[in-house]
Amino acid sequence: MLRNTSSGYGRIAIFFHWTMALLIVGMLAFGLYLDQLPQSDPNLFQLYQLHKSVGFVVLALALMRIIWRFANPSPKLPTGMASWERMAAHLGHIGLYALIFALPITGWFMVSASPWGIPTVVFNVLPIPHLPVPEALGTKEEAEGLFKVLHKYGAYLMIALIVTHIAAALKHHFIARDDTLKRMVSTGPARADTSSSL
Numbered sequence: 771m772l773r774n775t776s777s778g779y780g781r782i783a784i785f786f787h788w789t790m791a792l793l794i795v796g797m798l799a800f801g802l803y804l805d806q807l808p809q810s811d812p813n814l815f816q817l818y819q820l821h822k823s824v825g826f827v828v829l830a831l832a833l834m835r836i837i838w839r840f841a842n843p844s845p846k847l848p849t850g851m852a853s854w855e856r857m858a859a860h861l862g863h864i865g866l867y868a869l870i871f872a873l874p875i876t877g878w879f880m881v882s883a884s885p886w887g888i889p890t891v892v893f894n895v896l897p898i899p900h901l902p903v904p905e906a907l908g909t910k911e912e913a914e915g916l917f918k919v920l921h922k923y924g925a926y927l928m929i930a931l932i933v934t935h936i937a938a939a940l941k942h943h944f945i946a947r948d949d950t951l952k953r954m955v956s957t958g959p960a961r962a963d964t965s966s967s968l
């Protein structure tokens with residue numbers, strides 16, 4: 771069955787979760803690696819083309835995932851969670867969704883604002899146009915600098931949210947011993963619960 775039930779996720783939601791988790795963790799590590807390479811590195815241009823290409827794959831998957839998510843609401847949070855834990859879970863999930871979009875979009879704006887005007891061609895096949903950058907953001911250098919800061923601190927915030935997300939999943943599994951992690955791994959039956967998880 772593709773749709774989730776009231777207590778479990780469907781195969782498509784599980785596919786989106788783990789594919790995007792792998793791509794995003796990989797992109798965070800890749801971005802930080804690229805950032806410390808010297809400008810003279812002969813592979814820098816190709817490596818940034820790869821970073822941008824995978825970033826657009828993440829953006830496309832994020833769009834598909836959010837549409838899927840609205841059509842197939844997530845199962846409920848386990849019973850027995852304190853109200854602050856429910857609130858933290860909702861905020862954490864909203865933050866992760868927001869950053870899944872914000873990181874590719876700030877990257878896209880950054881390269882669009884760059885005075886170098888370097889084209890983006892996803893995997894050397896699909897040309898991506900530059901976005902219009904509002905004049906109110908100042909010169910091209912200033913606008914590029916702003917998006918660079920947003921991209922960088924957005925990435926740091928995402929690392930913090932992912933670490934918290936993993937810690938919470940492990941706490942559910944090993945301490946609360948509920949089905950929260952299991953139901954994101956397989957579509958098997960899980961315990962019935964009480965409230966929406968976002």
Ligand code: HEM
Binds near residue numbers: 875
């Ligand atoms: C899931 C999506 C993405 C993630 C997780 C991600 C992550 C990162 C990280 C961690 C850095 C290093 C930041 C720093 O320490 O300064 C970085 C740099 C960069 N990213 Fe991304 N990125 C994503 C998508 C994109 C996209 C779609 C583009 C462009 C279309 C892009 C363009 C860049 C550029 C040009 C830099 C270098 C910034 C600089 O010169 O300091 N990124 N990215």
